Amino acid sequence: MAKQGAGELPKYQRIAAELRAAIESGQYGPGDQLPGENQLKETHQVALMTARQALDVLKNEGIAESRKGKGVFVRAFRPVRRRGVQRLSQEVWGSGRSVWADDAADRDLVVDGIEVGEAPATEPVARVLGLEPGAAVCTRHRRFVLDGKPVLLSVSHLPAELVAGSPVTQEDTGPGGTYARLAELGHKPVRFREEVRSRMPSAAETRQLELSAGTPVMRICRTAFDGDGRAVELNEMTLDAAAYVLEYDIEA
Amino acid sequence: MAKQGAGELPKYQRIAAELRAAIESGQYGPGDQLPGENQLKETHQVALMTARQALDVLKNEGIAESRKGKGVFVRAFRPVRRRGVQRLSQEVWGSGRSVWADDAADRDLVVDGIEVGEAPATEPVARVLGLEPGAAVCTRHRRFVLDGKPVLLSVSHLPAELVAGSPVTQEDTGPGGTYARLAELGHKPVRFREEVRSRMPSAAETRQLELSAGTPVMRICRTAFDGDGRAVELNEMTLDAAAYVLEYDIEA
DNA sequence: TAGTGGTCTAGACCACGTT
C-alpha cells in the first residue's frame, strides 16, 4: 500500500500542517511538549516512519525541537538585538568599552576559544584588504557564548604589517579593543561596510554553535576603512539566526 | 539489524559527509547531477531509505536540490546585492527612480501580485506606527520576481489618515513611489530603521517564493520616520535568502 | 523497566520526465 488520496496532501504533510496550526493558534506554547511519534502513529493510524516524517518537517522549519529520550517540543526564541550602527560609533569603542557589551545587557556573555595567529591571506581576504595573495595576515578567532549557548563565531583578518608588535596580535587587545589600537596606529576606522547573508549551517558550524535542525545562520562580513579609504580589517561573523535580530539605522 | 558501528557516525551521515566533501572539493560543480538514491544504495550497500536520508541532509543544508523524475543536483547561487543605505538616500527616490531599480542592474525584475487595501491595524503594527490598536491602516502587498524566480514579498503599512485620497492608496504610486508621495504630504521620510532576522520559511512563504528545501528567508522590517520622528511607514519584507546579500554602509 | 527519539531494513506503489 502507498499513496495519498487523489488531489490531497501527503499524509505526513497533513499531520505536520495540523501540528503547525495548533502551534500557531497557541494550543501549544513555547517549550510545550508535542505529541510524539508513537502517539501520532496511533491517532493518525500511520506507520512510525510517516509520523517521524511529519515531525521532521516541523524540526526543519525550526518550530519544533526533539530531545532524545524526552520528546518533541515547541522551540522558544529570545533573540538579542544587535545594533549595527551604534555599536560602531566612535563613542563606544573610543571610551574603552567593549563593542559587544551593548548586546548583552542583562544576559551572561562569555568569550571563549580565542585564537590569534598569522597566516598567508586567502584570495578573497587579500582582495578585500587590498593585499597581494599570500601576504601575511593576522587572524583573530573568537566565540561568543550567551547564557551558556554559543551564538556567534568571529574571525577577524588584519594586514600583518599594520599590526605587527601591537596588542592586536595578543589575546587581550586592551581597552576599546582592536579598533582603539588601530586608531593609535594611525589607522582609525571611520567607515564600515557590512554584508549580510543567510544560509543553512555547515556541519562544522552546527557543531560549534550547537545548532538544532531548522536553524539557519546569518553571515556578516564587515570591512573597516580608515580615513584614507584603506581596508584595515575584515571581520567574518557567523551568527545563530535564532539568537539575533540585526538593527540598522539609516539617515536619508 | 540496525545501528552503526560503535563510536562512528550513522551511515546516512557518513554518506552525506562524503558527498558534501566531494562538492566542496569541486568534484561536483554548481548544477551537476549527484549520484541518486539507487546508485548510493548500491555503492554503499544500504537500504533505499538510508540513501534517501543522506540526500535529505544535503537538501536541508541547501547545497543540493532534487527534481522529481530527473535526479539530485548541486545548487547554484547568484545573489543580488541590496544596498541598504544608498537605496534609501533621497537622491534615489527624490529623482523619480524606483527604489528597486538599483538592485536589478542587468537582470529582469517584475513586480506582480500588487494588492492595495485598508484594514484595522494588528497589535504589533499599531505599536510600531504609534496608532491605537484597530486604527485604519493602508496596506500594500507586492511580490518581486527576478529572472522568473520570485525573490521578495513585501507588505507596506501606512496610517490611513495620513495617505487617504493620495496615490499611495492606488496600485501605481507614481514617480518616486510611496516615499515621494509622503514627502508631498508633508511627511518626508528622513530616517529609517531596518531590523533583519532569518528563519526557515512558513509553508505559505515556501509556496509564494517557490523555495526549495534548505533555503531560509531573511525578514526585513523597515520603519520610516519623518522629520518629527513620527513613524510613517512599516514595510515587512520576506526575502529568499539564497537570492540576496544585504549591504549596509556605516559611518563611525 | 518503560517510554522516548534515532537508525536501519526490505520491500511496495505512485508521479514525473526522458527515451
Next chain:
DNA sequence: ACGTGGTCTAGACCACTAT
C-alpha cells in the same frame, strides 16, 4: 518502458531519560 525521486508500510534494534 524505464529511471528518477516521493510516499508509505511493518517490522527491528539502539541510546537516552525518567521512574
